Structure formats: structure tokens, C-alpha cells
Amino acid sequence: MADxxxxxxxxxxxxxxxxxGxxxxxxPAAAGTGVTYxxxxxxxxxxxxxxxxxxxxxxxxxxxxSIHPHGDLPAGIEALLARGVTVVPHGVRLSLGGAxxxxxxRVDHFAAVAQRxxxxxxxxxxxxxxxxxxxxxxxxxLPRNREAVAAVTANVRRVQESLSVPIALEPIxxxxxxxxxxxxxxxxxxxxxxxxxxxxxxxxANVYANARNRGTDPEELLDQLPxxxxxxxxxxxxxxxxxxYHDTHTDAVPQPxxxxxxxxxxxxxxxxxxxxxxxxxxxxxxxxxxxxxxAKASAYPAVT
Amino acid sequence: xxxxxxxxxxxxxxxxxxxxxxxxxxxxxxxxxxALTAGRPMPAGxxxxxxxAARVALLRKRAGEVSRQWPLLAASFGDRWKHEFATWxxxxxxxxxxxxxxxLARDLLARAALPPxxxxxxxEREAALHYDGASPPRPRRxxxxxxxxxxxxxxxxxxxxxxxxx
Numbered sequence: 351m352a353d354x355x356x357x358x359x360x361x362x363x364x365x366x367x368x369x370x371g372x373x374x375x376x377x378p379a380a381a382g383t384g385v386t387y388x389x390x391x392x393x394x395x396x397x398x399x400x401x402x403x404x405x406x407x408x409x410x411x412x413x414x415x416s417i418h419p420h421g422d423l424p425a426g427i428e429a430l431l432a433r434g435v436t437v438v439p440h441g442v443r444l445s446l447g448g449a450x451x452x453x454x455x456r457v458d459h460f461a462a463v464a465q466r467x468x469x470x471x472x473x474x475x476x477x478x479x480x481x482x483x484x485x486x487x488x489x490x491x492l493p494r495n496r497e498a499v500a501a502v503t504a505n506v507r508r509v510q511e512s513l514s515v516p517i518a519l520e521p522i523x524x525x526x527x528x529x530x531x532x533x534x535x536x537x538x539x540x541x542x543x544x545x546x547x548x549x550x551x552x553x554x555a556n557v558y559a560n561a562r563n564r565g566t567d568p569e570e571l572l573d574q575l576p577x578x579x580x581x582x583x584x585x586x587x588x589x590x591x592x593x594x595y596h597d598t599h600t601d602a603v604p605q606p607x608x609x610x611x612x613x614x615x616x617x618x619x620x621x622x623x624x625x626x627x628x629x630x631x632x633x634x635x636x637x638x639x640x641x642x643x644x645a646k647a648s649a650y651p652a653v654t
Numbered sequence: 655x656x657x658x659x660x661x662x663x664x665x666x667x668x669x670x671x672x673x674x675x676x677x678x679x680x681x682x683x684x685x686x687x688x689a690l691t692a693g694r695p696m697p698a699g700x701x702x703x704x705x706x707a708a709r710v711a712l713l714r715k716r717a718g719e720v721s722r723q724w725p726l727l728a729a730s731f732g733d734r735w736k737h738e739f740a741t742w743x744x745x746x747x748x749x750x751x752x753x754x755x756x757x758l759a760r761d762l763l764a765r766a767a768l769p770p771x772x773x774x775x776x777x778e779r780e781a782a783l784h785y786d787g788a789s790p791p792r793p794r795r796x797x798x799x800x801x802x803x804x805x806x807x808x809x810x811x812x813x814x815x816x817x818x819x820x
Contacts, residue, residue, distance in 0.1 A: 449680035482684030484691060487719075487748040488712050490683075497679045525708040529699030530676060563704075594707050600718075629718055 385470070387436060387582070387622035388650040389641055397627065398426030400634050404641070406653035407435055409582070409622045414439035414472070419462035431467065438582075439463045441474035446505040446519070447492040448478040461512040471581055473518040473551045474509070476502055476542060491524035494531040494538040499545065506546040518581035519543065520551035523559040523588075523597035535560070536574030543579060550576065553584035554614055555626075558607050559597040569613050577618035585611060585644050586626040599628035603640050611647040623648050693745035713740035716748055724755035727776075730769035756785055763803055770820040773803035778816060781809035 390409030393401050401410065410430055417423065417439065423431075430437055441460050444452050464472045477489035492498040502519075509517060521539050533541065543550060552575065561568035585608075587601040603625070611623065623644050627637065638654045645652045676682060676699075688694040690709050696702060717739040721728030728735045742758050749757070759776040762768040768776065780800035785791035797810045804820030 449678065449683055478683055481680065481687040484684070484687045484747045485749075486687045486690060486712070487716055490686065490690075493679070493682070501679055525711065526701055526704035591711075592707065594704065596711055 385436075385621060389645045389648070389653045390582070390622050390624040391637075391641065392440070392624060392626040392628075393427060393430065393437065394628065394631075395424060395426070396629075396631050397637065398424070400637055402426055402429055404653050406651060407433075408653075409436050409438070409624060411438045411440045411473070411624055411626075412467070414441040414460050414463045415443050417463045417466070419459065419466040423466070427467075436470060437467045438469050439467055439472050441472065442489070443479055444474050444505070444509065445477070445479045446474050446509070447476055447490075447498060447502050448481060448505065449501050450481075452505045452508055457509050457512050460509065461514075464513060464515055469515060471516045471518055471549065472513060473520055473581070475520045475522050476539065477522045489522045491522060491527065492538075493528035494533040494535065496532065499533075499538065499541050502542050503545045506542070506548055510546070510548075516549050516581070517546075518549035518551040519546070520553055520584065521556060523553070523556035525563065525594055525596070527564075534574070536571055540574075540576055543576060549581035550579045551582060551584065552577075552580045552614070552620065553586070553626075554610050554623075555584060555586040555588060555597055555603070555607050558610050559588060559595045562595045568610055572610075572614055572617055577614070577620075580618065580620040582622035582624055583611070583614065583620045584626050585623055587640075599626050600630040602632075602636070603643065608643055608647040611644060615648045619648060623650070687747075691747035710740070713743055716740075716743055716751070716754065719751040720755040720758070723751045724759065724772075724775060726774065727755055727759055727769075727772040730771040750790075752791065753785070756791070757787065759802075760787070766803075768803050770803070770805070773805040774807070774816055774819050777802040777805040777807035778814050781807040782812075782814045 387409035388406070390407065390411065391401055391404070393410045393412045401407065407430070412427055417427075427437060439460065444456050444460060446452060460472065475489050476492065478492060479486050479489060492502065506517065506519065519542065521535070539550070542548070557568045557571055560566075561571065585603055586597060586599045587603040587607070588595055588597045588599075589601040590596070614620070625640055625644060631637070641654050642652050682697065685694070685697045689696045689705070690712060696705050714736050717728075717736040720739060721735060731738045739758065742761065743754065746754075746757070748754055756779060759768060759772060762772070763776065777800050780802060781798050782794065783791040784794050793812065794809060797808070799806065799808045804818070805816065806818040807814055807816050
């Protein structure tokens with residue numbers, strides 16, 4: 351795609367100037383690429399055949415840690431790239447929110463995967479996955495305080511130094527909060543974006559899950575976030591257990607999440623919305639229906 | 655101090671702190687991960703119900719991941735798999751799903767509790783890869799023959815064949 355700007359430097363403009371607020375030099379680059387992709391899907395080996403046959407697909411995501419940047423790509427990924435589908439590496443193990451510096455070899459791998467895929471941007475989470483030498487095996491929430499903002503900022507900057515494309519940061523769904531949060535979720539996210547110049551990967555299912563479990567209004571959070579910096583959006587399913595909503599990625603996308611997609615698009619439609627499914631894969635017809643429902647909720651063309 | 659499984663746990667006394675000083679982010683993250691994965695107590699101030707929900711969800715997620723690496727091990731427990739794995743894994747932080755399943759299978763074998771179907775799967779893995787229980791498994795260089803609870807698997811030039819199923 352010739353219209354992909356290589357935007358390494360602009361992504362760090364806010365970090366170097368310290369200019370706060372969404373109206374920094376990073377925001378226009380945000381839109382990242384200026385390209386609108388529409389509805390996409392997270393590529394997983396188990397659904398490679400299904401993804402390969404989506405005629406209108408222009409945007410997909412692959413777990414960065416599953417790719418060998420100097421070996422063969424999975425055949426399904428090669429085929430998508432050959433079709434001109436944009437494939438974004440989605441990191442899950444960098445632990446950007448860890449108090450320790452992100453390991454250099456993980457940063458190198460992440461950057462090499464981005465290069466190998468020719469990706470116009472990369473993404474990771476505002477979370478930590480290990481501490482004290484122990485792997486948690488899951489994305490864990492950070493305390494929403496200045497110390498955590500500083501830790502994330504330092505790690506994101508370490509990654510940005512190795513990247514030639516922007517990084518989008520994804521706030522996670524958390525079943526619990528830390529006891530001593532100082533910032534609201536919107537303040538915490540915005541502060542990190544401002545200090546790093548990063549884009550926002552807004553997971554609308556995470557917004558729904560957190561609001562439901564905290565008893566807050568998800569649309570209120572949408573009103574407080576810098577939506578003009580959303581690079582793309584995740585959509586996923588979940589289920590309730592013992593009164594708590596779990597963002598499982600193994601259940602169907604519930605209607606309230608689709609309604610929230612519409613509420614988001616009414617405010618500022620993101621360039622891409624991507625379905626994430628991570629197990630208990632349903633029949634192809636069900637996955638197609640979910641993609642169509644996301645298209646309908648966002649008024650993007652169906653990709654099926 | 656001992657973990658719930660009865661093993662001794664090294665416990666460094668924390669440096670004295672002000673009552674309202676929760677500690678460094680690094681220390682607090684480490685305490686949180688230990689509580690979630692190693693059976694250590696939940697740090698003060700968290701919502702116990704929600705923290706427990708997260709701990710259990712994490713174990714179930716791990717059980718799902720291990721079942722993809724060890725399908726016969728998981729299948730041999732049927733509906734009880736998630737419970738079986740979660741009970742075993744509650745005080746054992748993950749070493750990755752390949753090693754988690756391997757460690758559990760060896761534990762079951764040592765307790766003479768490894769189901770026959772899972773024994774075949776274990777023998778195949780043991781024949782294919784060298785695993786010392788502490789570092790990532792790696793392919794065996796020479797030919798090998800491994801036995802697990804009556805299952806026998808042989809590996810020659812990287813190809814594994816089951817010679818006997820229990």
C-alpha cells in the first residue's frame with residue numbers, strides 16, 4: 351500500500367515536546383495511516399481457513415509472539431499479505447506496565463515482526479504480565495497512579511526507539527482494581543498517550559466489561575477518551591460468572607457490546623474494528639454472523 | 655512460611671515502611687503475581703471476591719492452553735480436566751503450557767495416576783524431546799526409546815512411533 355506513511359518520528363512528538371493533550375503532532379499521524387480498513391479479524395491458526403475465505407477482508411491482527419520474524423510465516427498469513435490485507439502484530443508478552451524495563455530481546459523481536467509483516471502500526475497492552483521473575487500467564491491491571499504512568503511511559507519509549515511505525519496501546523479488562531488508584535481510567539490512559547505519543551487501541555468489550563463490573567457508565571468513558579487517537583478497535587465476547595462479566599474471547603459478542611460499537615462510531619468512527627476470538631471456535635456461519643453484526647453496528651461494509 | 659501444598663517458601667522480610675507507604679511498584683507487582691499464581695496471600699486492600707475470581711479465571715485459562723498442547727492428557731480427565739489442572743496448578747506459576755502439561759503428566763505418573771491415553775502422549779513427548787524439568791524442552795539428538803506407565807514410544811531421526819499402548 352503506497353499510501354502508508356512511515357511515521358516513526360511523529361509518533362514520539364508528544365513525548366519529546368512534552369506537549370499534553372490529544373491535539374499534538376501525534377494525533378494526525380494517528381489515524382495512523384489515514385487508511386480506513388473497516389471490519390477485521392484476529393488471525394489464529396485454528397480459524398486460518400475461515401479468515402482466508404473472507405472476500406472483503408482488509409485488516410487482520412496476529413499475536414506477535416507467535417511469529418518467527420526470520421523464518422517462514424504461517425501460510426495463512428503469507429496468503430493474507432499477498433492479497434494486500436494489512437496484518438498488525440499484537441504483542442501480549444512485552445509487559446509494558448512492568449516496573450522492570452522491557453527486555454531488549456522482546457523489543458527486538460516485536461520490531462522485527464512488524465518489519466517482516468510490513469505493518470503500518472503495532473499494538474500492545476497497558477498491563478503487566480510478569481513480576482519478580484514469575485509469569486502471570488495473563489494481562490494484569492496496573493495501579494492508576496503516577497508511578498505506573500512513569501513505568502509504562504519508560505517502556506513504551508524503549509519500544510518506540512526500535513520501531514519505525516507507531517504503536518497503539520490497549521487498555522485491558524480487569525476483574526479487580528488496585529486499592530489506591532489516584533487517577534480515573536480516562537486520566538490514566540490519556541496521560542500515558544500524551545507522554546508517549548502513542549495511539550489508542552480501544553477494546554470496546556473491555557470498556558463494557560470494566561463499566562459493568564464497576565457499575566459505571568461505559569459511554570461516559572467514551573466521552574472522556576481522546577477518540578481521535580483510536581488506531582483501531584477490538585470487539586470480543588464474554589460471559590457472566592457469579593455476577594462478574596468475564597472478557598473471555600470464547601463466547602459470542604453480546605448485544606450490549608455491539609450497541610457500544612454504535613455509540614462509539616456515533617462519536618468518532620475508528621478506521622478499523624476487529625473481532626477477537628481465542629478459543630471455543632464456533633461454526634463458520636456463527637463467526638460470519640458476528641462479523642456482519644459488527645459491520646452493521648459500525649455502518650462499515652460487510653467483509654463476508 | 656509454607657505454601658498451601660506444604661512446600662517451604664523463601665520469605666524475605668520486607669524493609670520497614672511507613673504505614674501508608676504501599677511499597678515500590680516492582681514489589682507490589684511481584685506480591686500480586688505471587689498471590690495470583692503461587693498460593694501466597696492476597697496483598698492488603700484488594701477486593702477478595704474479585705481477586706479470587708481473577709485467580710480462578712487465570713487457572714481455567716491456563717487449563718485451556720495446556721489442553722491444546724496436551725489434548726490426550728486433558729481428554730483423559732473429561733469434564734474434570736479444568737478442576738484437575740487448576741488444583742495442581744494453584745501454587746505453581748506457569749512455565750508455559752508445554753511444560754505445565756509435562757510437569758503435571760510426570761507428577762501423575764509418579765503417583766501412578768496417569769490415565770493410559772495420557773501415558774501414550776507422555777511417552778511420545780519424552781521420546782521426541784529432552785526435558786530436564788527446569789529449562790525449555792529441546793529435540794533429542796540421537797534415537798530414543800521411552801516408557802511411561804506401560805506406553806512405549808520410540809524416536810528415530812526425529813520421527814516418533816508408539817510401539818505399545820497401555
